[in-house]
Amino acid sequence: MTQQNIEQFTKPIGNANEINELLRRYGVKFGIYKNGVFNEQFFPFDPIPRVISSEDFKSIEKGLVQRVNALNEFLFDIYHDKKIVKDGIIPENFIYISKGYLAQCEGITPKNRIYSHISGIDLVQAKDGEWYILEDNLRIPSGASYPLIARELTRIAAPDAFSENEIIDNRNYAKLLKETMDYANCGGISAILTPGRYNAAYFEHSYLAEHTGSVLVQNDELFVEDNILYHRTYSGGKTRIGVLYRRIADEYLDPLNFLPESLIGIPNLMEAYRSGNVGIINAPGNGVADDKGIYYFVPKMIKYYLGEEPILKNAPTYLPFYEEDMKYVMDNLGKLVIKDVAEAGGYGVVFGSDLTMEKLEEFRQTIIAEPRRFIAQEVIDFLDLPILDNGETVMRKADLRAFVLSGETTKVWASGLTRFSRNPDSFVVNSSQGGGFKDTWVLKK
Amino acid sequence: MKTLNFSFATKLTFDDYVHDHSFALRIIPPDTESQKILSCSLNLYPSVITKQTVDAFGNNVTAGYIQGDHRFLDFDIKGIAEVDSSKHSTFLMPCYRYQSKYTVPSEALIKFQNELKEKYDGNAFDKAVYYSDILSEIIEYKKGVTTTATTAAEAFDLRAGVCQDFSHILISLLRMDGIPARYVAGLAFCDGETHSWVEYWTGDHWEGFDPANNCPVNDDYLVISTGRDFRDCAIDRGVMFGRYTQQLQLVRSVLS
Amino acid sequence: MSTISKEHSDRLFWLGRYTERLFITLRSLDKLYDRMIDEKHGYKEFLGYFGLIDTYKDSRDFIRSFLYDESNPNSAAFCLERAYDNGIVLREEISTKTLSFLQMAKDTLYNSQSKANIRLSLLPLKDILYSFWGSVNEHIYDDEIRNIIYIGKTLERLDMYIRMKYPFADVEKEFIRLCKNLHRVPKGTPYRYNTNYLCTVVEVLGTERDYELFSDKAIKSLEHLFEPMEVTV
Numbered sequence: 001m002t003q004q005n006i007e008q009f010t011k012p013i014g015n016a017n018e019i020n021e022l023l024r025r026y027g028v029k030f031g032i033y034k035n036g037v038f039n040e041q042f043f044p045f046d047p048i049p050r051v052i053s054s055e056d057f058k059s060i061e062k063g064l065v066q067r068v069n070a071l072n073e074f075l076f077d078i079y080h081d082k083k084i085v086k087d088g089i090i091p092e093n094f095i096y097i098s099k100g101y102l103a104q105c106e107g108i109t110p111k112n113r114i115y116s117h118i119s120g121i122d123l124v125q126a127k128d129g130e131w132y133i134l135e136d137n138l139r140i141p142s143g144a145s146y147p148l149i150a151r152e153l154t155r156i157a158a159p160d161a162f163s164e165n166e167i168i169d170n171r172n173y174a175k176l177l178k179e180t181m182d183y184a185n186c187g188g189i190s191a192i193l194t195p196g197r198y199n200a201a202y203f204e205h206s207y208l209a210e211h212t213g214s215v216l217v218q219n220d221e222l223f224v225e226d227n228i229l230y231h232r233t234y235s236g237g238k239t240r241i242g243v244l245y246r247r248i249a250d251e252y253l254d255p256l257n258f259l260p261e262s263l264i265g266i267p268n269l270m271e272a273y274r275s276g277n278v279g280i281i282n283a284p285g286n287g288v289a290d291d292k293g294i295y296y297f298v299p300k301m302i303k304y305y306l307g308e309e310p311i312l313k314n315a316p317t318y319l320p321f322y323e324e325d326m327k328y329v330m331d332n333l334g335k336l337v338i339k340d341v342a343e344a345g346g347y348g349v350v351f352g353s354d355l356t357m358e359k360l361e362e363f364r365q366t367i368i369a370e371p372r373r374f375i376a377q378e379v380i381d382f383l384d385l386p387i388l389d390n391g392e393t394v395m396r397k398a399d400l401r402a403f404v405l406s407g408e409t410t411k412v413w414a415s416g417l418t419r420f421s422r423n424p425d426s427f428v429v430n431s432s433q434g435g436g437f438k439d440t441w442v443l444k445k
Numbered sequence: 446m447k448t449l450n451f452s453f454a455t456k457l458t459f460d461d462y463v464h465d466h467s468f469a470l471r472i473i474p475p476d477t478e479s480q481k482i483l484s485c486s487l488n489l490y491p492s493v494i495t496k497q498t499v500d501a502f503g504n505n506v507t508a509g510y511i512q513g514d515h516r517f518l519d520f521d522i523k524g525i526a527e528v529d530s531s532k533h534s535t536f537l538m539p540c541y542r543y544q545s546k547y548t549v550p551s552e553a554l555i556k557f558q559n560e561l562k563e564k565y566d567g568n569a570f571d572k573a574v575y576y577s578d579i580l581s582e583i584i585e586y587k588k589g590v591t592t593t594a595t596t597a598a599e600a601f602d603l604r605a606g607v608c609q610d611f612s613h614i615l616i617s618l619l620r621m622d623g624i625p626a627r628y629v630a631g632l633a634f635c636d637g638e639t640h641s642w643v644e645y646w647t648g649d650h651w652e653g654f655d656p657a658n659n660c661p662v663n664d665d666y667l668v669i670s671t672g673r674d675f676r677d678c679a680i681d682r683g684v685m686f687g688r689y690t691q692q693l694q695l696v697r698s699v700l701s
Numbered sequence: 702m703s704t705i706s707k708e709h710s711d712r713l714f715w716l717g718r719y720t721e722r723l724f725i726t727l728r729s730l731d732k733l734y735d736r737m738i739d740e741k742h743g744y745k746e747f748l749g750y751f752g753l754i755d756t757y758k759d760s761r762d763f764i765r766s767f768l769y770d771e772s773n774p775n776s777a778a779f780c781l782e783r784a785y786d787n788g789i790v791l792r793e794e795i796s797t798k799t800l801s802f803l804q805m806a807k808d809t810l811y812n813s814q815s816k817a818n819i820r821l822s823l824l825p826l827k828d829i830l831y832s833f834w835g836s837v838n839e840h841i842y843d844d845e846i847r848n849i850i851y852i853g854k855t856l857e858r859l860d861m862y863i864r865m866k867y868p869f870a871d872v873e874k875e876f877i878r879l880c881k882n883l884h885r886v887p888k889g890t891p892y893r894y895n896t897n898y899l900c901t902v903v904e905v906l907g908t909e910r911d912y913e914l915f916s917d918k919a920i921k922s923l924e925h926l927f928e929p930m931e932v933t934v
Binding site: 026197 | 790808891
């Protein structure tokens with residue numbers, strides 16, 4: 001199917017209210033704190049699907065598998081021989097200044113050498129149809145549960161849309177996840193570790209636990225004895241855990257190895273992990289590979305580790321750290337977007353075009369003073385997607401988070417989370433900012 | 446080369462019962478190029494099964510878990526080591542080139558280092574000696590003014606501290622110069638407790654220097670653990686539950 | 702899945718209790734609605750069961766409070782919120798489907814507030830709760846887990862019936878139901894009964910006369926039913 005044909009898919013599938021009502025019923029929520037009070041909000045669903053042609057998906061799929069394989073190689077290398085640094089492909093300080101690099105993980109080899117079991121790769125499509133990688137998320141990417149349950153409901157609300165169009169069934173995510181978890185298992189049951197019901201993604205934690213047949217646990221139910229991770233049962237016994245899909249950040253994972261003040265971690269978990277007695281999904285220390293500064297080097301990694309040309313493009317990126325790039329950034333600051341590598345979640349992003357001449361000059365000096373702190377990117381002309389706003393179709397910015405699962409082989413989930421901004425002037429698609437999500441169709445032919 | 450008998454004991458006492466106590470001890474000295482551990486025995490009370498691993502920095506970690514109520518945790522090691530400070534470790538982890546949690550310099554420390562830099566130049570050894578000389582003049586060795594949580598920047602502001610603080614400041618200064626440096630916790634003749642000193646990278650191997658005593662390390666120093674700073678080398682770390690409000694730690698070490 | 706934590710077992714127990722308390726509260730209020738058609742303050746006796754005094758302007762005020770006021774610990778809204786709080790952390794044990802009935806119950810209760818005929822608009826709520834229990838039966842494969850919810854449910858029912866002075870025959874039936882569930886609990890787990898307290902309940906519920914005289918004692922014993930047995934050396 002050509003791009004032209006795909007653009008005909010601008011009709012809503014089923015009734016938006018009906019589907020949102022169903023989503024409410026099944027509790028598709030995310031938690032949010034406003035003025036210190038916890039609230040659960042429903043994640044608004046837009047009934048116009050994003051459609052990806054089979055041809056497009058095949059190339060995205062190949063590109064993502066290649067990218068994630070290279071990133072896994074990179075993580076193994078960084079925590080072992082550091083060949084890529086020794087060979088001068090990546091400057092050493094980019095690794096060790098990164099907050100995501102954890103010296104405590106040096107020398108640890110996770111089972112089957114897989115570090116990033118679940119990778120959430122954010123892409124955007126430009127107006128010319130080209131897909132660009134915006135960001136790699138190799139720590140605890142979230143969001144797969146929403147399109148998963150949404151598909152279940154859209155098939156109820158709009159059966160014809162699915163019988164008339166050949167759409168790949170995406171309801172295999174839990175199965176893919178289970179296979180990935182089983183492959184990382186070091187003997188024992190599977191568990192999903194949640195910080196608790198007041199976490200923004202609690203719905204997802206519990207939903208994935210239910211659908212993978214894992215136990216949903218909190219840290220106080222777990223303990224490490226003889227360097228084995230156990231679940232404390234209500235009868236006073238213990239059940240060995242073979243793989244832990246943790247939904248808490250590295251720093252909080254083990255108070256005896258990372259932040260001592262962490263109240264949500266498991267003491268000595270790292271000892272159990274280092275001993276090969278438990279698999280941790282994703283591996284601790286992955287943050288070094290999804291750092292904004294490291295992003296620039298991913299195409300180089302693909303060439304270095306796999307000897308292949310990158311299939312998917314990065315957004316054109318410049319590192320002021322390099323003289324040549326610095327010159328370009330200085331000459332073109334007004335049309336670039338500048339990102340502070342230390343910031344995340346949409347913070348520390350500045351569009352040169354938004355700055356006054358005065359501010360621009362000021363910012364130029366900041367970059368000259370701290371070149372390592374920033375990356376600069378060309379602004380991509382996004383392909384906007386239609387969404388339904390009070391019965392009217394309007395065009396909005398959207399991205400796609402693709403999920404790549406690494407087990408025995410690396411697989412791309414034939415779907416993804418399409419998030420859009422409700423605000424016409426905004427690029428921010430985060431759910432906490434009032435954004436919504438869409439079903440993502442990948443066509444069979 | 447010297448043969449040392451070493452012993453080290455710690456007594457942790459809580460003022461109320463604790464339970465579900467997980468701990469990680471870094472007390473068994475490792476075999477390295479400059480020291481051979483001929484024998485080493487560890488005793489723990491209450492008696493508990495423990496497991497040994499080697500962490501990312503090459504330290505021996507003894508991990509354990511006590512589920513039931515208890516009010517104390519005592520452990521001691523005894524052993525014999527052969528120390529030869531003329532031999533050196535030659536493996537460099539690049540992370541030692543970069544500042545870590547305890548050594549991130551403040552503006553004041555950066556300024557201080559800049560001024561020294563203008564006055565002096567030399568190789569890593571010269572610099573370690575020079576910095577240590579200056580530190581021994583301006584920093585007072587004083588117990589009780591700093592804690593195990595005090596950073597290099599804080600101790601520098603106080604112009605006072607113990608061996609841990611001297612080590613952190615020296616590491617911070619060396620790393621600002623691009624010289625990899627690491628923190629060492631161990632036993633030394635001068636002390637009845639555990640001691641701390643610094644190792645710096647000469648370009649092809651590690652050398653030890655004791656800034657608190659302003660002298661190079663010799664055969665009278667036994668390494669227990671090394672790391673980026675104190676955080677990686679704490680003798681004991683633990684997480685426990687209970688209504689205790691304080692813990693008392695008594696440490697005694699002997700080197701002969 | 703066969704491993705269950707102390708925390709989750711407590712959640713299961715309270716999920717059972719609050720869902721049942723909600724059900725009995727709704728049923729009682731429905732009866733009171735009928736009674737209040739003829740009797741303005743027909744709710745006074747109901748308040749008495751829980752040791753409460755009448756601080757309500759009228760029956761409307763009373764009904765509003767006992768249906769919707771979350772700060773009233775005897776209200777339907779309060780019970781439902783507590784049931785939901787417990788249920789939400791049990792998704793992988795009780796299933797998304799089971800949980801969806803609690804969400805539907807919340808929506809139905811909330812939406813009834815603005816309806817002209819509250820009693821009529823609440824009729825589907827009971828159906829939803831029956832479905833909830835059907836779903837519990839259908840989707841929880843593990844008998845041990847399911848039984849903990851049922852222990853909560855049957856204990857709550859017995860407690861409410863005794864407090865509300867239900868006829869002896871009804872109470873006796875519910876007690877037998879509870880005992881059947883109690884006997885399924887494996888030894889050494891938290892919902893294994895304390896023999897001493899169970900004996901007291903058996904004594905009190907032995908005859909109709911004892912039931913009428915000593916029901917307070919039975920209620921007290923039910924409160925302590927899962928206290929660990931004292932070990933005498």
